[in-house]
Amino acid sequence: MEGDHVWLRVSPMKGVMRFGKKGKLSPRFIGPFEILSRVGEVAYKLALPPSLSVVHPVFHVSMLQKYIPDESHVISLDSVELGADLTYEEEPISILDRQIRKLRTTELVSVKVQWKHRSVREATSETESDMRARYPQLFEASGNYLLYVRGRT
Structure with missing residues (x-):
């Protein structure tokens, strides 16, 4: 060998x-x-x-x-x-999309995250609350995204 x-x-x-x-x-x-x-x-x-x-x-x-x-x-x-x-350590670069899934009594909000050294094809879906807690800078950096999140499109 x-x-x-x-x-x-x-x-x-x-x-x-x-x-x-x-x-x-x-x-x-x-x-x-x-x-x-x-x-x-x-x-x-x-x-x-x-x-x-x-x-x-x-x-x-x-x-x-x-x-x-x-x-x-x-x-x-x-x-x-x-x-x-x-x-x-993997680091997120940006948030590509946001999705709300409605269950009977709750709503699950997830975001599609692009990771450093990974292509857009390899983006993953993560819960928004976890991402906000761990990486708040991602949500501050994208002004248009914040308007969308707050419902003021």
């Missing part, structure tokens, strides 16, 4: 909520990285770039996934700021 390429698993920081559940979009992978050598029965040493020099280059097979060549899958390391423990 030396010379082959693999994806390396990274995961969002604890406490980051997506779809109302922690870790919902895990696992995520970066790479691909070349395998330099096998270390023991279940670990491999990878050729990591200088930007990941703080990370030990030997990983258990559970942290790796075989790479099947396809240029559309490559995620640039510059686009994701990884910590020493291979975690990162």
